[in-house]
Amino acid sequence: MSSHQSAAMKNDEWLTPPELLAPLGDFDLDPCAPIVRPWNTAAWHYDLNDDGLAFEWNGRVWLNPPFGREAVKWLRKMAQHGNGIALIPARTETAMFYECIWGKADAILFVKGRPHFHYVDGRRAAFNSGAPICLVAYGQANVKVLQESGLGVVLTITKESA
Template sequence: MTKPHHAVPGRSDEWFTPPEIFEAMAVQFDLDPCQPEEGREFLSVPTHRYYTAQQDGLTASWDGFVWLNPPFGGRNGVVPWLRKFMAHGNGVCLVNALTSSGWFHDWAPSAEAILFPRGKTKFVRPDGSRGASPANGIALLACGAKGAQALRNAQSNGLGMCLSGMKTIAPKSNFSPAPPYPTGRNPANMTKAAGSGEPGGLLTNS
């Protein structure tokens, strides 16, 4: 199940992951905590168990290898689901590829691997028809060795580009702000720069 970031008023915001994504990953999941109540005959998630809204997958316990296509629900609606997914640490999660969003920068570095499918993914409607090309692309985030292997499988099967080793990037909170760059409008900085021995009196990084 997914609720697109840019939902259209008056239309269903239920969109199902197309089967080619699962075919490319070539894995079996233990749990899907975000399955819909209706249109289930058009689902293609290869999972042993699932939760619907009635079981509230966000508060229910998770175990095993998880497939997560969360309800996006507003600007940061995906964040509580990402928090639980990363804490669980075993599965694959589908998100909007909003790479300039704060939540993407906060959570994507915690993934073992990320796959960006080639082109726009056309999702399945609850009536089984295919939607049009969406406004945004998607990204698949993997946690754990099995999730990372699933994304490597998907790349090998032509779904898209897989990046791995993402956990080598430090969390945003560990970054220190860069020192101010000297300009002609700041005499104090220019005084320091003038004594640095650099051409033009500007400080440079080593």
């Protein structure tokens, strides 16, 4: 299933609710943003016309990646980059979690409730994500942001030694 888990969310163009983004502060880069977007998520955006996976990432990254099989490629790049926050379904048992988050990220926040994502025209969906959502911090400054966000419970992660 693509995107988040609700069967009603059939494509990748599901935007992060502004109330989840606001407490997280300013980001330098969103490497996977819609071509036409109702609001900015960072100072700089890459979209499908650019291919955000092909570029070097700089600064503090906001990542709400295309889901399904594509997601792991984005999480791999985020783990390597090491500075930013990613939003993904809280499927904590998956291979992607073990490859890119457990032992690799610095903290995870389990979002309280199920967010309502937005259509690309800015409208809020009537239905919720249909699955638990989490925010993953890479870098200690982003751990602090999660801890102070009030968005849910934060678990710090012990890094594997390289």
